[in-house]
Amino acid sequence: MRTLTKLMMAIVLATGLAAAANAADVKGLSGSAPTELNAAPPVSTLVETKKWERTFRQQPPMVPHQVDKYQIDIRANECLKCHDWQNAAKEKAPELSESHYKDRDGKQFETVYGGRWFCTNCHAGQTDAKLLIENTFQPGAGR
Ligand code: HEC
Ligand code: HEC
Structure with a gap:
């Protein structure tokens, strides 16, 4: 049972990391990632x-x-x-x-x-x- 929980946690973590990496690829209208701070x-x-x-x-x-x-x-x-x-x-x-x-x-x-x-x-x-x-x-x- 414990191994299964660990496995599931690992999957959740991996998906989260992949999502974070994708967010960095998304470009806003300004041409930079939405999470970056832009100069006015x-x-x-x-x-x-x-x-x-x-x-x-x-x-x-x-x-x-x-x-x-x-x-x-x-x-x-x-x-x-x-x-x-x-x-x-x-x-x-x-x-x-x-x-x-x-x-x-x-x-x-x-x-x-x-x-x-x-x-x-x-x-x-x-x-x-x-x-x-x-x-x-x-x-x-x-x-
Ligand atoms: C609902 C939109 C609207 C609002 C609010 C408005 N106007 Fe106008 N105005 C126009 C339009 C459309 C024209 C061009 C057609 C016409 O002369 O009626 C115009 C024309 C003018 C002109 C040119 C007149 C000429 O003979 O060349 C002046 C100056 C002007 N407006 C000033 C103002 C000022 C100052 C205010 C505020 C007190 C104002 N307008 C509010 C839409 C608007
Ligand atoms: C101190 C006087 C003064 C005040 C206050 C003023 N204007 Fe004017 N406005 C002018 C003069 C003079 C012109 C003509 C400029 C030119 O011909 O180059 C002009 C031009 C304009 C025109 C262009 C009209 C056309 O026929 O193309 C508009 C629209 C206008 N003003 C709107 C406004 C609005 C809106 C305000 C307030 C937020 C305002 N003005 C406040 C003096 C004033």
């Missing part, structure tokens, strides 16, 4: 030199400037200090389009509609971030 990838920088063209007509234009200092929360929205219709001309900033003052039924408001409050949900910064995987997307016509 370089932070992508914002491209502020020029405005990027939209890749399709309905695309929210990307933000050509820093946004991390502009607070957006339930009460404050610092983007509006420049982009709201009352301030845009004075700040020489592009004005929010009319769509931002309408609800989903087309009802018009004087102030930005709540569904457009969190600007950065739709407007991402222009960064030089590398593609994680190949992308063959081609810009559409009529931009």
Whole structure:
């Protein structure tokens, strides 16, 4: 009986070792084993030199400037200090389009509609971030 137990333990141990060896062969997206500690990838920088063209007509234009200092929360929205219709001309900033003052039924408001409050949900910064995987997307016509 004791020999059988020993034999079974040996099998369990061997299987465990084999599994550990296989884990080292598995490569994560970063190219290293998931158990290895990776250095953080370089932070992508914002491209502020020029405005990027939209890749399709309905695309929210990307933000050509820093946004991390502009607070957006339930009460404050610092983007509006420049982009709201009352301030845009004075700040020489592009004005929010009319769509931002309408609800989903087309009802018009004087102030930005709540569904457009969190600007950065739709407007991402222009960064030089590398593609994680190949992308063959081609810009559409009529931009
Ligand atoms: C201090 C004023 C100021 C503030 C605050 C500001 N912006 Fe801007 N923004 C500008 C100006 C000026 C431009 C035009 C830059 C250019 O033409 O190169 C611009 C451009 C943009 C554009 C591109 C518009 C287009 O037609 O291509 C977007 C999108 C944008 N901002 C979003 C934001 C968001 C989102 C915030 C808040 C997180 C914000 N901005 C805060 C001044 C501001
Ligand atoms: C639900 C997505 C969404 C949200 C939220 C949103 N936008 Fe937009 N925005 C768009 C789209 C789509 C466009 C392009 C089509 C259009 O003009 O309606 C646009 C256009 C713009 C433009 C360009 C206007 C022009 O005439 O070129 C500016 C500037 C802008 N948005 C700023 C903002 C700011 C600031 C906020 C936050 C107060 C905001 N947006 C919130 C989707 C969004």
